[in-house]
Every structure is written in C-alpha cells, then in structure tokens.
Amino acid sequence: MSEQDFVSWLRSTVSVADDDIVPLGDDAAVLNWARRDNLVVTSDLLAEGTHFCLAEHGPTRVARKALAVNLSDLAAMGARPVAAVVSLLLPRQGAQLLAEELLRDMALFAQAYSMRIVGGDTNSWSGGLVINVTAFGALTPAGPLRRDGARLGDILLVTGELGGSRLGKHLDFEPRVNEALKLIQHYRLSAGMDISDGLLLDLARLTSASGCGAVLEADAIPISAAASAWGVQSGSGQSALDHALSDGEDFELLLAAPPDEADRLLRDQPLEIPITKIGVCVAEPGLWMDHASHRTPVSPRGFDHLG
Amino acid sequence: MSEQDFVSWLRSTVSVADDDIVPLGDDAAVLNWARRDNLVVTSDLLAEGTHFCLAEHGPTRVARKALAVNLSDLAAMGARPVAAVVSLLLPRQGAQLLAEELLRDMALFAQAYSMRIVGGDTNSWSGGLVINVTAFGALTPAGPLRRDGARLGDILLVTGELGGSRLGKHLDFEPRVNEALKLIQHYRLSAGMDISDGLLLDLARLTSASGCGAVLEADAIPISAAASAWGVQSGSGQSALDHALSDGEDFELLLAAPPDEADRLLRDQPLEIPITKIGVCVAEPGLWMDHASHRTPVSPRGFDHLG
Numbered sequence: 001m002s003e004q005d006f007v008s009w010l011r012s013t014v015s016v017a018d019d020d021i022v023p024l025g026d027d028a029a030v031l032n033w034a035r036r037d038n039l040v041v042t043s044d045l046l047a048e049g050t051h052f053c054l055a056e057h058g059p060t061r062v063a064r065k066a067l068a069v070n071l072s073d074l075a076a077m078g079a080r081p082v083a084a085v086v087s088l089l090l091p092r093q094g095a096q097l098l099a100e101e102l103l104r105d106m107a108l109f110a111q112a113y114s115m116r117i118v119g120g121d122t123n124s125w126s127g128g129l130v131i132n133v134t135a136f137g138a139l140t141p142a143g144p145l146r147r148d149g150a151r152l153g154d155i156l157l158v159t160g161e162l163g164g165s166r167l168g169k170h171l172d173f174e175p176r177v178n179e180a181l182k183l184i185q186h187y188r189l190s191a192g193m194d195i196s197d198g199l200l201l202d203l204a205r206l207t208s209a210s211g212c213g214a215v216l217e218a219d220a221i222p223i224s225a226a227a228s229a230w231g232v233q234s235g236s237g238q239s240a241l242d243h244a245l246s247d248g249e250d251f252e253l254l255l256a257a258p259p260d261e262a263d264r265l266l267r268d269q270p271l272e273i274p275i276t277k278i279g280v281c282v283a284e285p286g287l288w289m290d291h292a293s294h295r296t297p298v299s300p301r302g303f304d305h306l307g
Numbered sequence: 308m309s310e311q312d313f314v315s316w317l318r319s320t321v322s323v324a325d326d327d328i329v330p331l332g333d334d335a336a337v338l339n340w341a342r343r344d345n346l347v348v349t350s351d352l353l354a355e356g357t358h359f360c361l362a363e364h365g366p367t368r369v370a371r372k373a374l375a376v377n378l379s380d381l382a383a384m385g386a387r388p389v390a391a392v393v394s395l396l397l398p399r400q401g402a403q404l405l406a407e408e409l410l411r412d413m414a415l416f417a418q419a420y421s422m423r424i425v426g427g428d429t430n431s432w433s434g435g436l437v438i439n440v441t442a443f444g445a446l447t448p449a450g451p452l453r454r455d456g457a458r459l460g461d462i463l464l465v466t467g468e469l470g471g472s473r474l475g476k477h478l479d480f481e482p483r484v485n486e487a488l489k490l491i492q493h494y495r496l497s498a499g500m501d502i503s504d505g506l507l508l509d510l511a512r513l514t515s516a517s518g519c520g521a522v523l524e525a526d527a528i529p530i531s532a533a534a535s536a537w538g539v540q541s542g543s544g545q546s547a548l549d550h551a552l553s554d555g556e557d558f559e560l561l562l563a564a565p566p567d568e569a570d571r572l573l574r575d576q577p578l579e580i581p582i583t584k585i586g587v588c589v590a591e592p593g594l595w596m597d598h599a600s601h602r603t604p605v606s607p608r609g610f611d612h613l614g
Binding site for chain 2: 025026027028029030031032033038039040041042043044045047049050051073074076077079083085086087088089118119120121123124125126127128130132134136137139144146147148193194209
C-alpha cells in the first residue's frame with residue numbers, strides 16, 4: 001500500500017466532519033475554528049520500553065494510551081476535545097499493518113470523546129515504536145482550569161484512587177474529560193491539573209505555580225487496591241501510601257477550591273467516581289503531611305522525564 | 308535541573324506573547340484564536356538515522372530542520388505560521404543538555420518566522436533522538452492553497468531548483484513561507500503543495516487529488532547543481548535529471564495556475580528565487596515526460612515513508 005493508498009484508507013477510517021475546509025491528505029489539516037472558543041493544545045510522546053511494551057500490551061491498549069494521556073491534559077485544562085494529529089514512528093518490520101491497527105484503534109477511541117483524528121505523519125525505522133499525539137480542545141465559557149490559581153485556605157481534592165497504576169491502569173485509565181467539564185460548569189474551582197507524574201510531584205507544581213504550600217492528611221489519601229498490591233509485589237519496602245503519593249500515571253484530577261465550594265462539592269459528590277479531600281493550601285511554600293496529629297515535611301517525588 | 312526548573316528555563320528562553328491566556332508550564336497551551344482565521348495544523352516527526360545524523364549534522368541543524376519541514380507544510384497550505392509544540396525523545400546520556408540546545412535553537416529559528424514555541428513534551432530513553440513538531444498556522448483572506456484544485460490546461464510551476472538535497476539542502480533549506488504568502492496574495496493559483504518526497508511522487512499526488520494528469524517538459528526541469536554533483540558522486544547511474552525528478556526533501560513549492568495567470572507570474576518573477584514552468588495539466592490521468600518531441604509515460608517515484 002503506497003502512502004497515497006494509505007491516506008485514502010485513513011480517510012475512510014477516520015470520520016470527517018462537515019466543517020473541515022480541506023479534506024484529509026493535503027499538506028496540513030484545516031479546522032474551522034470560527035465558531036469555537038480559544039484553542040487549547042497539548043502534545044505527548046510515548047516510546048516503546050518507556051511508556052509501554054508493545055509485545056506485552058498489544059497495539060489496541062498502546063493506541064488507547066497514546067490518545068488518553070492527551071485527553072487527560074485537555075481535561076486538566078477544562079477543555080472540550082476537538083481533534084488530534086498522530087505521528088507514528090514504526091519498527092520497519094510490519095510497519096504498514098501496525099500503523100493501520102494503531103490508527104484504527106485511535107480513531108475508535110477518539111470517537112468516544114467526540115474527537116477526530118485530522119492528520120499526522122507516518123515513518124518507519126530500525127528502532128522501537130514511538131507515538132506522538134497532539135490534541136486540540138476548545139475552552140468552554142467556564143474558562144481554563146489553570147494550575148496557578150490555588151489560594152491560601154483552599155481545599156485540595158482528588159478524583160478516584162491513587163497509586164499502583166503500572167499494574168494496568170496506566171494503559172486502561174479513563175481520562176477525566178467529562179468529569180472535568182461537569183465540575184468546571186457547576187463549581188467554582190481555583191486550580192486544577194491531572195496527576196501524571198505522582199501526587200507529590202504534581203502537587204508541588206500546583207502549589208509552586210500558585211505561590212503557596214500544602215498540608216496533606218495521610219489518612220485521607222485515597223489509596224487504590226493496586227497501590228496496596230504493588231506495595232507487596234514490588235518488594236521495594238514502600239508502603240501502599242508511598243505508592244499512592246509518588247507513583248506516576250494516575251491520570252486523576254488534582255483540584256483546589258475555596259472551603260465553602262469544596263464543602264458543597266464533597267456533599268454533592270456529582271461524579272460516578274469519588275472526590276476526596278486530601279489537604280489544604282497553606283501560606284508557607286513546601287509540602288507537609290499530617291499523620292496522627294504529627295506534621296512532617298515531605299519532599300516531592302515522582303516520575304522524572306529526564307531521569 | 309528538575310522538570311520544574313526546565314519549564315522555568317524554557318519560559319525564559321521562549322518568547323511569550325501578550326495574547327497567551329495561560330503561561331507555559333500548565334497542562335496545555337491556550338492560544339487566543341478569536342481574532343484569527345481558520346486553524347491550519349501539521350505534524351512531522353524526524354528520527355535519528357532516517358532524517359538526520361546527530362553526530363554528523365549537530366543539534367543546531369537538526370533543530371532547524373525539525374521546525375522547517377513543518378513550516379514548509381504551512382507554506383504549502385498558504386498559512387501564516389503562529390505557534391508550534393515540540394516533543395523530544397532524547398538519548399538518556401546528556402539528555403538535559405541536548406534538550407536545551409535543541410529548544411533554544413528552535414526558539415530562535417521560530418522567531419525568524421514570527422512563530423512561537425508554546426509547549427511540548429520531553430522524555431529520554433535508550434534509543435536515538437526523535438523530534439516531533441506540530442505547527443499551527445492561520446489562513447489568510449486568500450484561503451487555503453489546496454492540492455486538489457488543479458484543472459485541465461493549468462500550467463505547472465516550481466520554485467527554486469530540484470534534486471540533490473541530501474548533499475546539504477535537506478538540513479538548511481529555507482521553507483517557502485514568505486514566498487507562498489506573497490504568491491497567494493497576488494496571483495490566482497489553482498493548487499499547490501510542497502515537494503517533500505520527490506517531484507514525480509508529489510506531482511502524482513497533486514494530479515490524482517485534482518482528477519487530472521500531467522505532461523512534464525524534460526528540458527524545463529530546474530536541476531540544482533547538487534543534483535548534478537550527486538548524480539556523479541552516488542555512482543547510481545542516475546542522471547542529474549533523475550535526481551531532480553525523484554530525490555526527496557526539496558521543500559520547494561509545486562504550483563498549478565491557469566495559463567494567463569501563469570504567464571503573468573512567469574513574466575513578473577515576483578520572488579527572489581526563480582519560478583519555472585515545468586509542464587501542463589492534461590485530462591488523462593498519469594504522468595508523461597516530453598523529451599526532444601518524444602512523449603513517454605513516467606512512473607511516480609520518490610521517498611516512501613514506510614519503505
């Protein structure tokens with residue numbers, strides 16, 4: 001199959017919306033943005049051996065993850081997904097077939113989030129599989145959910161449960177797109193981001209951007225069953241709580257809200273997944289942990305992309 | 308340097324425009340698109356060993372190429388460059404330093420095209436360097452320069468000279484951004500694209516999309532000095548013309564215009580580089596070459612991304 005045939009195939013696989021001005025297969029995609037609000041852009045690259053193992057996880061789960069990590073970033077900004085472009089760098093052996101599988105699976109998964117694949121780039125080489133997805137979203141009237149808006153006294157909240165993602169959730173997580181859109185529409189949130197590199201590391205980023213610190217309540221952290229299981233399995237001597245605090249790829253939402261608004265949100269529990277209060281923003285920079293009425297400083301730790 | 312420090316450094320290196328709603332370092336970039344026309348999006352991935360050799364070419368030229376191939380795609384759509392996001396997958400050894408060099412060089416090169424780097428993703432691994440750039444442009448009132456608009460009788464034109472790009476031009480070419488914007492503003496073009504995979508292969512794409520064929524004049528093809536040199540050096544038995552017809556990575560513009568408009572354009576020669584008439588669009592699908600009043604069919608050949 002030539003690149004031309006491949007583009008034709010792609011065009012038949014990938015849904016095309018009425019408002020596309022230029023059909024797929026030209027030098028670039030043209031999106032009608034006239035009726036849309038501001039443009040939100042995020043890009044994530046996943047590499048064989050670092051973010052997935054193709055032989056173990058299979059193309060469908062890998063394709064899903066490549067799109068889902070970007071959807072999680074759009075959710076974290078409070079943006080509605082619109083479109084994505086996909087670059088594939090494929091192992092030369094079987095490149096064509098793998099490209100078809102990945103793109104078909106991505107197109108299907110994208111549809112579930114009302115998002116379209118509008119273009120990209122496909123190459124083969126002697127190395128492992130690399131997938132880059134750049135996703136575009138539109139802000140809603142609620143505006144962006146920034147990470148630098150947390151204020152002294154704000155309550156810190158998380159969706160779902162944390163830790164142990166490497167036992168499977170890092171591939172199969174549901175990006176919190178609909179959850180984020182529902183929350184920003186109905187509640188006054190000060191700040192928010194997704195937890196991609198571990199709660200402590202991402203919380204340090206949120207508080208640093210906001211010019212405050214945070215005190216966490218150890219007993220309040222929602223620990224996933226996987227975090228407990230991984231704590232035993234890994235033999236690292238780390239507790240389940242340690243995993244919930246520092247494992248990467250939770251892809252849950254970390255939020256800050258003024259106390260009265262947080263109370264209302266916690267009472268309402270408006271999502272199908274739990275929202276849990278885990279701490280409070282304080283004036284002094286840095287992170288602390290309250291454990292049985294004993295407060296200790298904690299250092300941000302998690303996944304370092306260049307480590 | 309932590310990722311947080313890295314983002315701070317990046318923020319100080321990369322120029323930030325007044326209309327950014329959310330500063331660099333949040334989950335995603337937010338661009339104010341309210342005053343802009345439709346959104347043009349293109350994405351290109353470059354890989355060590357396939358598109359460049361880092362040790363031989365050095366980070367500055369590699370960084371430049373990664374951005375320039377995307378600028379060429381924007382030019383080919385008649386779009387004005389606005390912003391780009393950059394994903395880096397770096398060899399683990401020296402990852403931080405290399406990331407800084409690449410991003411600094413890209414930011415500088417972007418500035419020359421009034422384009423800003425607004426975000427991206429940085430990872431390291433055990434493999435070679437991979438760079439993905441997704442670039443955003445805005446259409447001008449002249450609208451998009453599509454590849455499917457060529458009509459029977461249209462004259463085919465190219466900018467600059469073709470072939471032998473691998474002797475250096477594939478790294479140092481000037482993307483025809485300003486040239487394309489000038490041409491679409493002042494001339495009625497039927498179709499256009501950039502020549503990235505070889506004249507014949509890209510011309511076949513343009514004519515196929517437009518539902519026509521093309522006859523080329525062998526004597527009219529502008530052959531670069533590099534194509535002649537490479538024809539000798541490579542020892543492949545290919546003539547300089549063969550190289551001009553099928554070498555990849557020329558990154559010149561291939562255009563179609565109605566005869567009267569093409570005449571005016573050829574007379575005016577409005578660019579600092581030559582524009583040359585190379586052939587004409589015909590009704591019958593396929594490609595032909597006129598050589599000393601002898602017409603032969605030619606098969607599209609060039610760079611196959613999955614070959």
